Amino acid sequence: MKIYEALKWASSLLEEAQRDQNAGELLLRHHANMSRTKLLADLRSDLDESVLQAFQKDVKEHISGVPVQHLTGYEEFYGRTFLVNKEVLIPRPETEELIVGILERAAALFSEKPVSAADIGTGSGAIAITLMLEKKNWKVSAVDIAESSLKVAEENAEKLGATVNFMHGDLLEPLKEAGTTVNIIVSNPPYIPDEEVDTLSPTVKDHEPRRALAGGRDGLDFYRRLAKDIPFVLAEGPFLIGFEIGAGQGEAVKAIMEQAFPGKTVEVVFDINGKDRFVYTTSR
CATH class of the missing domain: 1.10.8 (Helicase, Ruva Protein; domain 3)
Structure with a gap:
């Protein structure tokens, strides 16, 4: 043929x-x-x-129903090839826009100064590794609750030549326990309402980890938890927080962040498809 x-x-x-x-x-x-x-x-x-x-x-x-990326074993993200399997969320194109948003805002806040960043719920490591490779003078940590996910992330970091401090634990707990503070927090947490997970395409609901999808009754549980604990891990001086969100969650997540960080700048940003997809909080 x-x-x-x-x-x-x-x-x-x-x-x-x-x-x-x-x-x-x-x-x-x-x-x-x-x-x-x-x-x-x-x-x-x-x-x-x-x-x-x-x-x-x-x-x-x-x-x-098997995702193409599970058949090939990889996905392209920000010009690099990342290994993926059933233990991690497959990186999406929208998340590349989150990287751009973080880099642009970090340039305005910190110029070219070395800063520390943490990717919470790292999965394949795509966000943390990309930030590290794009900003070689940054110190980047990455946290995940699943050791099986961290194994994939560590393999990607080694393959791509990125030095990332991987930490096992629940959201910000490893940073708090280690006494680690950072200038930048970035996260693409689970944000799909629990009852909607089973309505997703079989390529998603049957093959990607539920722990990376389900975000509680209204999909906002992880944003609430992060907003509550982030102040404990922020370093002195300017800070930047960047979240990826589900379409339609912009105003709700913005309200959560405005309550946690009164007087700070909170903005909802739309993706290339015109959907509210990111919420950024900055110290000015």
Whole structure:
């Protein structure tokens, strides 16, 4: 079978199953070890039989609900490749915008001074590792409640050459216990209301850890807990707090932060798709 025929076959099955048709190209590039440019240039080339069989197997696996990233074992994030598995949330494109927002605000607050940052609920380590690699003079810590998630994050840090202080524990407790203070707190915590988790796509609810999804009755439990404890781990001087939130939660999370940090600047920022997606709190 030729490459274009394999892609057409996959596209038809994926469309019928109401899956993302782009998954076919991603899986074929993975199994053929081809860049997108090479794949498009070789559309009329024959596929090796072993590659074709592996590709067809994974297309059917994805149709059954397995995320593409679990089939390939990785996801691209901020120009880098991160290992992922069932123990971590798959990094989303929206979270790249959180990185941009943190870096822009940090530049205004701290200029090029070395600062310390902590990523709470690090999962794959995508946020913490990216911040460390983008700002080599920062000191970055990362916390997760699951040792299995930290194992993935540590592997990513080693593979990408990032020095991150990984800490095991519940939200800010490891920082408090260690007496660690930071200038920047960033988090993409679980924010989906508990009763809505089971309504998510099977690729999410059946394959990504529930602990990274469910945020309590209204989805805001973790923001309340973080807001309560963050003052105990902030260093003296300017500070920056950045949260990713669920669409529609902007005003509620803003109110939580305004109550916890009276007189400070709290802003709701919309993502590229026009949805309220981030809340930033700064000391000025």
